[in-house]
Amino acid sequence: MSIKKNLKDIKEKLPKEVTLVAVSKTKPLEDLLAAYDAGQRIFGENKIQEMTQKWEQLPKDIQWHMIGHVQRNKVKYMAEYVSLIHGVDSLKLLKEIDKQAQKHDRIIACLLQIHIAEEETKFGLNLTELGEIIDSEEFRSLKNIEVVGLMGMATFTTNDVQIRKEFKNLKSIFDKMTKPLPNLSVLSMGMSGDHTIAIEEGSTMVRIGSSIFGARNYS
Numbered sequence: 356m357s358i359k360k361n362l363k364d365i366k367e368k369l370p371k372e373v374t375l376v377a378v379s380k381t382k383p384l385e386d387l388l389a390a391y392d393a394g395q396r397i398f399g400e401n402k403i404q405e406m407t408q409k410w411e412q413l414p415k416d417i418q419w420h421m422i423g424h425v426q427r428n429k430v431k432y433m434a435e436y437v438s439l440i441h442g443v444d445s446l447k448l449l450k451e452i453d454k455q456a457q458k459h460d461r462i463i464a465c466l467l468q469i470h471i472a473e474e475e476t477k478f479g480l481n482l483t484e485l486g487e488i489i490d491s492e493e494f495r496s497l498k499n500i501e502v503v504g505l506m507g508m509a510t511f512t513t514n515d516v517q518i519r520k521e522f523k524n525l526k527s528i529f530d531k532m533t534k535p536l537p538n539l540s541v542l543s544m545g546m547s548g549d550h551t552i553a554i555e556e557g558s559t560m561v562r563i564g565s566s567i568f569g570a571r572n573y574s
């Protein structure tokens with residue numbers, strides 16, 4: 356099994372308009388370089404420290420996406436270079452990203468993470484919280500962040516009917532939000548196991564790890 360072959364197989368099946376984020380968390384630099392050599396330029400990580408180490412060591416034309424839960428006190432470490440933050444789920448976090456982005460004189464693109472799964476454990480905003488953020492004066496005053504889309508994770512289940520229902524729900528929220536947030540263009544949903552359903556339901560960005568790099572070893 357090779358990373359290049361896996362990447363090619365996945366890309367062949369992806370519609371052209373769907374962006375592939377190669378989720379490289381826990382994987383060594385050589386694995387990322389194999390994907391890079393095969394043309395991949397967007398990588399997703401879920402730990403800021405690990406992502407920053409990789410950013411320091413790998414080619415500078417890589418776009419780094421933070422896909423994990425973000426602790427506010429660590430935003431400063433990625434503010435210089437991160438290209439998209441997927442898991443934003445509070446106004447406090449948006450304010451911190453804005454503040455750190457300002458220090459680097461840049462605008463950081465963000466996705467608001469919406470809670471669509473049945474599990475209690477997944478992060479994300481409910482509709483009320485989403486409404487409160489986008490209606491607030493404070494949100495509209497932030498000049499160094501741009502909310503460009505939404506992100507969500509379906510329940511971890513083999514029940515395709517349920518997964519589809521959750522992705523449909525996120526897509527309908529996305530469609531409603533394009534009115535108050537006209538810059539919305541990214542709908543980040545779908546991972547190795549469920550990206551086919553996610554794309555059928557309107558995903559524009561899939562986050563795929565194990566199908567490219569193989570299973571992760573957490574030690």
Ligand SMILES: *Cc1c(COP(=O)(O)O)cnc(C)c1O
Binds near residue numbers: 378423545547563
């Ligand atoms: C790890 C992770 C992925 C990739 O998962 P795979 O099942 O390995 O494709 C996608 N999204 C998020 C938020 C993740 O943490």
